[in-house]
Amino acid sequence: MILHSIPELKSLLNPLVIAAGVFDGVHLGHQTLIRRALEDARSYGASCVVLTFDPHPAQFLRPSRAPHLLTSTSHKIRLLQDLGIQYFLILPFNAELAGLSAHRFVELLVQNAPSLCEICVGYNWNFGKGRKGNVDLLRQLGPELGFQVIEIGMVEMEGEAISSTRIRHAIQRGDLSSAAKYLGREYTILGTVATGEARGRFIGFPTANLAAHNELFPPNGVYAVHVLLEGKVHRGVANIGIRPTVSSSTQRLLEVHLLDFSADIYGKDLEVRFESYLRAEIKFPDIQALRIQIEKDILRVRKMSW
Numbered sequence: 001m002i003l004h005s006i007p008e009l010k011s012l013l014n015p016l017v018i019a020a021g022v023f024d025g026v027h028l029g030h031q032t033l034i035r036r037a038l039e040d041a042r043s044y045g046a047s048c049v050v051l052t053f054d055p056h057p058a059q060f061l062r063p064s065r066a067p068h069l070l071t072s073t074s075h076k077i078r079l080l081q082d083l084g085i086q087y088f089l090i091l092p093f094n095a096e097l098a099g100l101s102a103h104r105f106v107e108l109l110v111q112n113a114p115s116l117c118e119i120c121v122g123y124n125w126n127f128g129k130g131r132k133g134n135v136d137l138l139r140q141l142g143p144e145l146g147f148q149v150i151e152i153g154m155v156e157m158e159g160e161a162i163s164s165t166r167i168r169h170a171i172q173r174g175d176l177s178s179a180a181k182y183l184g185r186e187y188t189i190l191g192t193v194a195t196g197e198a199r200g201r202f203i204g205f206p207t208a209n210l211a212a213h214n215e216l217f218p219p220n221g222v223y224a225v226h227v228l229l230e231g232k233v234h235r236g237v238a239n240i241g242i243r244p245t246v247s248s249s250t251q252r253l254l255e256v257h258l259l260d261f262s263a264d265i266y267g268k269d270l271e272v273r274f275e276s277y278l279r280a281e282i283k284f285p286d287i288q289a290l291r292i293q294i295e296k297d298i299l300r301v302r303k304m305s306w
Contacts (some may be wrong), residue, residue, distance in 0.1 A: 002088045002090055003089045004090055006091070006108045006112050008089070009049070010113075012087060015046035015115040016041075016117060017049070017120065018049050018116065019050050020051040023050070023052055023080070024076070024164045025167055026079040027164065028183065029152070029155035031184060033122055033152040034085065036120060037120040037150070040150065049087040050087070051089045051091070052076070052089075054073040054092060056093070057098075067165075069215050070216060071215065075271070100128060102128025103137070106145065107145070110147065116145075119147055120152065121135060121138065121150070122152050123135065123152065123154055157182065166182060167182050167187075170182070171187060173219070174218055176277070188271050190270070191211055191212040191270055192267065193208045193210060193211075193267060193270060194211040195266060205257050206257065206262075207257045208255065208258065208265060209255050210255070217240050217254060218240060220240050220242070220252065221239075221241065222237060222238070222277075222281065223238045223240070223274050224275045224276045224300075225275055226272075226275060227258055227270050228270065228271040230268070234259065234260075236256045236258045236272075237278070237294070238254060238255065238256045239253075240281070241281035244282070244283035245284045256272055257294075259301065275306060276304075
């Protein structure tokens with residue numbers, strides 16, 4: 001169940017544990033928080049609600065400097081559902097919410113929740129007008145308003161803090177193995193299949209052109225991928241880049257050729273999992289040279305054991 005306003009919490013009849021945060025990437029640190037909130041909810045006989053925002057607060061507050069996302073809202077919901085979350089409070093991040101004081105924000109949660117047992121947050125979570133709300137404020141308000149506060153400390157791996165920023169940097173430099181280590185899964189992009197120029201079909205290798213919901217692309221190149229479509233996994237070859245052989249555009253695109261697949265999938269969502277980097281994107285002398293290389297790429301993927 002997805003709620004979009006704080007008053008809608010009244011529709012949930014059980015006591016509540018709220019896990020609050022942006023959760024971009026749903027990385028191992030986020031997973032630690034979510035699992036703790038779910039465990040505590042079971043001990044209270046409560047429901048666990050993930051409270052997050054759409055769009056990412058940075059996209060509203062500083063759009064020119066906002067990072068690309070690791071996970072769009074729809075992608076984030078999928079990943080959190082896989083962890084066992086059933087209830088979401090996804091608040092539209094707008095001028096009204098940005099102007100709400102941290103104290104009033106917490107009061108509204110308490111007033112509208114059937115019975116708020118606990119708020120579970122990360123060590124560096126800030127909220128409310130001017131980002132003045134933090135764990136200290138929650139601990140101050142908890143006894144007064146009747147809820148417990150759980151703070152999840154920094155989660156580290158091999159002496160390094162796991163963070164969405166660190167994962168973004170790894171993906172941008174093409175270090176997908178480090179990104180996967182911090183995410184606890186292979187990096188994936190969720191996109192909707194959009195109408196393209198049908199150049200791939202003209203060459204003989206039809207591709208799904210993905211509108212990627214502002215999610216972060218790895219470096220340009222050709223990748224072996226697995227693609228999740230309507231619950232089924234398909235092997236494929238993905239190209240990220242500007243398609244210099246067939247186009248003069250400088251816009252980066254993500255195109256995926258699914259092996260042994262021919263159905264019409266326009267408008268459907270694909271989740272692309274990057275397995276390995278095959279080669280750089282280059283400009284070929286002609287279409288025939290490009291076609292020969294794509295055949296080699298596909299053959300290489302077919303021979304892979306995964």
